[in-house]
Amino acid sequence: MSRDATPDPYADPLVFGQRLQILRVRRGMTRDQLGGLLGRSGSWVKSIETGRLKTPRLEVILRIAELLRVRELSELTGDQSVRVELFDGPGHPRLAAVKAAVDAFPPSARHEAPPPAHLRARLAHAWAARHSAPHHREVIGALLPDLIRDAQLAVRQADGAPHRRAAQAVLAEVYSLCQFFVAYQPDPALLWRVAERGLVAAQESEDPHAIGVAAWLAAQAHRDAGLAHFDAADAVNLETLAFLEPLLPDAPDDVTAIAGALTFEAGYTAARRGETGTAWRYWDRARVMADQLPVDYYHPVTSFSRAIMGAHAVTVAVELRQGGESVRQAAAADAVMIPSRPRRARHRIEEARGYHLDGQPDAALATLNRAHEAAPETIRYNGYAKRIVLEEAEAKSPARRRRASELAVKLGLLAA
Structure with a gap:
């Protein structure tokens, strides 16, 4: 390995402090930033990384793991005897079949694509199943492979620009459902492939709702990639809101809802940064948009609704590390x-x-x-x-x- 190469944090005999430094740098976080989020100083982080202070207690290690979004605790501790997945969950048994459907690109079709109305009905059934099933990954994992293949086929067989745009809108939403399945599973490359294909399909559809949903999910993917990607999350989020804003005075409920969901997501990212005023300001704006929706409306992808705003308030308070406020908001939302x-x-x-x-x-x-x-x-x-x-x-x-x-x-x- 050259002197300029980044060390591998999984190779022995690296100690805790060295692993912490490598993983922190990879996440684009400074010592002061990490220390601030831990309620410590940047010099404290430096002392841990250089070995001047001993390895911290388990509760601190777990908080560091949360902030750095490590996939397994052993990546930080070096102890390979205890394999505990954190922000990557266990690979679902249906992951391979879903991945195969995403990756496949047959040059010719052997059968006729289902009509768009049929695909829409299947997609609506899949969303309903996801919301109602306790083991929702199992349910949508079983439905996704055929949905992906048929939606791709509908795009390839579309006759004329209007039909192609309509088929792309369906395909974009299928990729959105797929992103819920592949998130937090041990295949980040697949997650990004699905997110990017969803964005492309949505743009090709020229459908405001499809564009909003794809952007909402892409912003989450950027934010979950770590602090260094927060600016990318904001760029996707705010550019899409700027695109949707002129449409809102006469928008249908689903477009109003996705704009509200994007508005809250901007606040969520601000809360993750520790920007208290900005976070609550976006939450307030999202609440106003939620109040414009019917009382019983519930967006099938983002869950945006009047009912969800209390839950969103809990999330903002938690991300801002406001324990008492979190509990108060939880009591109000319950x-x-x-x-x-x-x-x-x-x-x-x-x-x-x-x-x-x-x-x-x-x-x-x-x-x-x-x-x-x-x-x-x-x-x-x-x-x-x-x-x-x-x-x-x-x-x-x-x-x-x-x-x-x-x-x-x-x-x-x-x-x-």
Whole structure:
């Protein structure tokens, strides 16, 4: 290896501090930025990285893992004996079939593509199944391969520009559904392939709603790639909002909803940066847009609605590390039922993060159990939930350790 090459953080005998420095740099985060997010100084981070301070406690290691979005805890600790996935979940059994459908590009078609109305009906069924099934990845993983192939075929066989644009809009939404399936699985290249193809199909469709949904998902992919990609997330988000804004006075509900979802996402990214005023300002704007929708409206892709704004407030407070505010927002939001099982589970996880920040670990574990009841596959792929469970499995309280360990077994973090 040349002197200029980046060291491999997975190669022994690197110690914790060296791994921390490599992974931090790869995420585009300075020592001051990481220290600030940990409630420490940049010099403290430097002391850990250079070995002047010993390896921190487990709760600090787990918080660092969360901030750096490491795939497995062993990437940070170097201990290969305990393989704990964090922000990459376990590979789903149906991942290979979905990947094969995404990657396939047959030069000729052996059968006629289904009519667009038929594809739309199947897509609507798939979204409904995703929202209602506790094991939603299993359900949509079974539906996606044929949907992907048939939607691609519809584009290739489209007769004339209007039919091709309509087929591209369907294909873009199929890729959106696919991105929900491949997210947080151990194939980041596939995630980006799906996100980029969704953007291309949406642009070709010239459909405002399809463009908005593809941008919403692309912005999330950029943000989840780490702090160095936050500017890219904002660029996709805000450019798409600028495109949609002139359409909003006469827009149908789905376009208003995707604009509202994009507005909240801008606030979410600001909260991840620690920009309190900007984050809440975008949340306020999104709430105004939600209030323009019918009371019972619920966007099938983003879950944007009046009902979701309370959950979004919890997320903003959590990302800003405002424990007390998180708990207050959770109490206000709890009376509203979120129709989607996976989105309800995600909300419970955000509530649990708020309770944990506020020094209420027992409430956090109870709330994570409610998340598991709503959608086991959501919590199993969620790194924030795993961090709380692993930390409390080391708690001093025997009763709390037992509850956390029982949940860790359910999540596959510990053997039964």
